[in-house]
Amino acid sequence: MATGSISSIGIGSGLDAENIVTQFVAIKQKSLTKLETQATTISTKISSMGSLKTAVSNLQDQIKKLSKGDLWQGKTVTSSNSGAITGTVTTKAAAGSYAVEVSQLAAAQSANSTAFAKDAAMGKGVLTITMGTWSQTDDAHSFSAGSDSAKNLVLDDLTGNETLSEIAAKINAKEAGVTAAIVRDASGERLSLTSTATGTANGFQVTVTEAVVGEGVGANLAKLAYTDPAATDGGNGMTLGRAAKDTEATINGIKVKSSNLVLSDVVDGLTLTVSKLTEANTPANITIAQDTASAKQAINNLVTSYSSLMETLSTMMAYNPDTGAAGTLQGDATARTLQSAMRRLIQNTGGADTQFQSLSQIGVQLTKDGKLEVNDAKLTAALKDPEGLKNFFSVDAAGQDQDGWAVRASSFTQGLLDTTQGMFATADASLNAQLKSNSSQKESMQRRISAYETNLRATYSALDTKMAQMDSLNNYITQQIAQWNKSSN
Numbered sequence: 001m002a003t004g005s006i007s008s009i010g011i012g013s014g015l016d017a018e019n020i021v022t023q024f025v026a027i028k029q030k031s032l033t034k035l036e037t038q039a040t041t042i043s044t045k046i047s048s049m050g051s052l053k054t055a056v057s058n059l060q061d062q063i064k065k066l067s068k069g070d071l072w073q074g075k076t077v078t079s080s081n082s083g084a085i086t087g088t089v090t091t092k093a094a095a096g097s098y099a100v101e102v103s104q105l106a107a108a109q110s111a112n113s114t115a116f117a118k119d120a121a122m123g124k125g126v127l128t129i130t131m132g133t134w135s136q137t138d139d140a141h142s143f144s145a146g147s148d149s150a151k152n153l154v155l156d157d158l159t160g161n162e163t164l165s166e167i168a169a170k171i172n173a174k175e176a177g178v179t180a181a182i183v184r185d186a187s188g189e190r191l192s193l194t195s196t197a198t199g200t201a202n203g204f205q206v207t208v209t210e211a212v213v214g215e216g217v218g219a220n221l222a223k224l225a226y227t228d229p230a231a232t233d234g235g236n237g238m239t240l241g242r243a244a245k246d247t248e249a250t251i252n253g254i255k256v257k258s259s260n261l262v263l264s265d266v267v268d269g270l271t272l273t274v275s276k277l278t279e280a281n282t283p284a285n286i287t288i289a290q291d292t293a294s295a296k297q298a299i300n301n302l303v304t305s306y307s308s309l310m311e312t313l314s315t316m317m318a319y320n321p322d323t324g325a326a327g328t329l330q331g332d333a334t335a336r337t338l339q340s341a342m343r344r345l346i347q348n349t350g351g352a353d354t355q356f357q358s359l360s361q362i363g364v365q366l367t368k369d370g371k372l373e374v375n376d377a378k379l380t381a382a383l384k385d386p387e388g389l390k391n392f393f394s395v396d397a398a399g400q401d402q403d404g405w406a407v408r409a410s411s412f413t414q415g416l417l418d419t420t421q422g423m424f425a426t427a428d429a430s431l432n433a434q435l436k437s438n439s440s441q442k443e444s445m446q447r448r449i450s451a452y453e454t455n456l457r458a459t460y461s462a463l464d465t466k467m468a469q470m471d472s473l474n475n476y477i478t479q480q481i482a483q484w485n486k487s488s489n
Contacts, residue, residue, distance in 0.1 A: 021453065021457055021460060024452075024456055025449065025452065025453045025456070028448075028452055031445055032446060035438055035445060036442065038438055039435060039438045039439070039442070042434050042435045042438060043435065044328050045328060045329060045332065045431055046428065046432070046435070048316050048328040049334070049427050049431065051312060052309070052312065052313065052316070052338065053424045055305075055308060056309060056413055056417060056424075057417060058305050058308075059302075059306055059309055059413060060410060060413035061305075062298065062301045062302040062305045062306075063302065063406050063409045063410045064406070064410050065298045065301070066298055066299070066302060066393045066394070066406035067393060067406035067409075068394060069390055069394045070091050071295055071298060071390075071394070072295060072386045072389050072394065073386065073390065074290075074295065075089040075090075075093045075095065075269070075288050075289065075291050076089070076289050076290075076291045077089045077270065077286060077288050077289075078286070078289075079285070079286050079287075080284050080286075081278060081284035081285075083275070083276065084102060084278050085102065085272055085274050085275070085278070086272070086273050086275075087270055087271060087273070089269050089270055089271075090269040092268050092269030093267070093268060093269030093270050093288050094268070094269070094288065095288050095290060096288055097288070098285070098286040098287075098288075099250075099251070099252055099283035099284075099286075100249060100250070100251050100272065100278070100283055100284050100285075100286055101249060101250045101282075101283040101284075102247065102248070102274045102277050103248050103249065103250075103277065103278075104246070104248040104249075105245070105247055105274065105276070106198035106199055106245055106260050106261055107198055107243070107244065107245040108194055108196070108197065108199075108242070108244060109134075109202065109203045109240075109241075109242060109244035110192060110193065110194040110195070110240075111192075111193050111204075111206070111238040111240055111241055112190055112191070112192045112193075112241045113164075113190050113191040113223060113224055113238045114223055114238075115185065115187035115189065115190050116164050116188050116189050116190070116220060116223075117188050117189075118184075118188060119163050120164070120220060121162065121163065122158070122160070122162050122164060122220040123160050123217065123220050123221040123222075124158060124159070124160035124210075124215060124216070124217065125209060125211055125217040125218055125222070126155065126156045126208070126209045126210070127206065127221065127224060128152070128153070128155075128208075129152060129171070129176065129177070129178055129193070129205070129206050130146075130204065130205045130207070131151040131152055131176075131177040131178075131203070131204050132146040132203060132205065133146065133200050133201050133203055133244075134200070134203045134205075134229055134243070134244065136229075143205045143227075145205075146201060146202075151177030152176060152177065153176035153178075155167070155170050155171070155174075158170075160218055164182060164190075164191055165182050165189070167180070167221075167224070168180035168181065168182050168191060176196075177195060177204060178195055178196060178204055179193070179194055179196055180192070180193055191238070192241065193226075193238070194241075195244060198245070198246075198259060198261070199245070199258075199259025199260060200246050201244075202259065203244035204226070205226060205227060206224060206226040206227070206238060207225055208224060222237075223237060223238075224237070225237040225238065226238040226239075229243065247259075247261055247263065249272075251263075251267065261273060261274050262274075270286070272286065290386060292383040292386075295383060295386070296380075296383060299362070299363075299374065299379060300374060302364070303364060303372040303373065306342070306371070307371035307372050307373075309342065310342060310369075310371050311371065313329075313335060313338065313339050315327055316328050316329040316330070316332075317329055317330055317331075317332070317335050317336070317339065318330065319331075334423060337423070338416075338423065341412075341416075345412060346366060346372070348405055348408060348409065350391070350392030350393065350404055351391045351393070351395035351397065351402060351403055351405070351407070352391065352397065352402045353391050354392045355385065356382065356385075356389065357392075359372075361382070362389065363375035363376065363377070363378030363381075363382060390404075392404055393406040394406060394407065395407070
């Protein structure tokens with residue numbers, strides 16, 4: 001707005017020109033105020049559309065869960081002794097019960113050396129650790145090397161001056177099938193080797209040989225050999241700390257084993273994890289049942305999400321004739337279209353080959369205010385036919401008209417949410433175009449009002465000057481007449 005000589009305008013004429021200008025500008029300002037109100041309304045609509053888009057997106061998430069066939073084939077697994085055995089299942093698992101006894105837990109082999117003086121040199125030689133399986137026939141032990149040579153390691157670069165700690169570090173640096181640790185006690189330092197994996201196939205053998213033929217082997221290094229699990233004299237080599245073991249169990253009396261604590265692929269779709277032995281003749285009962293809780297929760301989530309969307313729509317489209325209060329999208333065509341589309345969506349039928357033809361048949365029914373509610377008794381009864389519900393919701397047939405309810409509903413909501421041609425994308429584009437046009441109109445209107453005020457002030461300033469000049473002339477003439485009259489007398 002022009003700020004010129006605001007404080008002086010009207011002084012020369014005696015007119016309240018400032019008030020006159022202010023009132024004329026205020027009349028023009030009403031058009032700008034109207035545009036600002038329109039901008040606020042448009043911005044509110046954009047925000048409301050964003051809220052509706054979020055609500056539809058949430059509804060789509062719930063619908064997608066219902067369109068997954070695995071939801072209706074889900075199983076649960078429980079254990080009567082979860083402290084010893086727990087389980088997980090896939091949809092492949094058949095409902096039933098299994099008696100499981102665990103008689104042995106998988107273990108990693110370990111072997112320990114005799115004690116050496118701290119920082120004692122271990123001597124020359126080649127130390128080889130081979131992974132494989134130990135077996136026993138009567139009192140004799142034999143070793144069979146495994147097929148994965150990458151787990152083996154060879155230390156063939158020893159100078160003879162390495163300490164036990166340095167030998168352990170070289171073993172660990174190989175990142176092979178064993179780890180090495182130094183254990184200290186009152187007698188000195190000991191090397192402790194442990195397989196990195198459990199199971200009988202992950203045992204190991206340690207051999208010490210000459211680096212150069214005829215050179216011999218360091219006396220200390222020779223004591224790191226492990227070739228006989230029955231050996232007890234550490235002076236002649238390492239002794240067994242713990243034998244490599246498989247987990248051994250029975251399932252319904254059938255013997256099974258595993259190299260670790262997980263029993264997988266022994267029963268289709270069932271994986272068991274063991275953590276301790278079961279008591280003799282007291283098996284853990286593993287029960288597999290149909291998972292109706294997840295399916296029921298998914299349906300309840302659909303009802304909640306749909307009802308929330310319809311309540312939001314109802315609030316935004318409301319109009320109170322007594323107070324004149326209107327919702328943010330009252331009379332909006334997009335909101336009306338969405339509301340009608342949602343109502344039609346709920347009336348859609350399900351897929352083919354099922355006893356269920358509508359949501360109401362499974363206990364999902366419309367309320368008087370357009371929301372959904374669950375008839376728990378009907379839903380519980382329907383959940384006894386998971387295959388029928390799967391066909392109703394999830395079947396994806398060659399013909400779209402034969403698709404399950406959730407498959408078609410998911411496709412429909414995806415169309416609404418399409419970022420280029422969807423309902424919300426179109427509405428946002430239109431509203432943002434209106435907001436941009438409104439902004440241009442406001443800028444243009446503001447320029448016109450500023451120019452109008454400037455012209456008014458210039459006009460009244462000129463009038464003020466003229467009036468002042470006329471007052472001055474009038475005063476002069478009055479003075480002259482008075483002077484003439486005085487002279488005549």
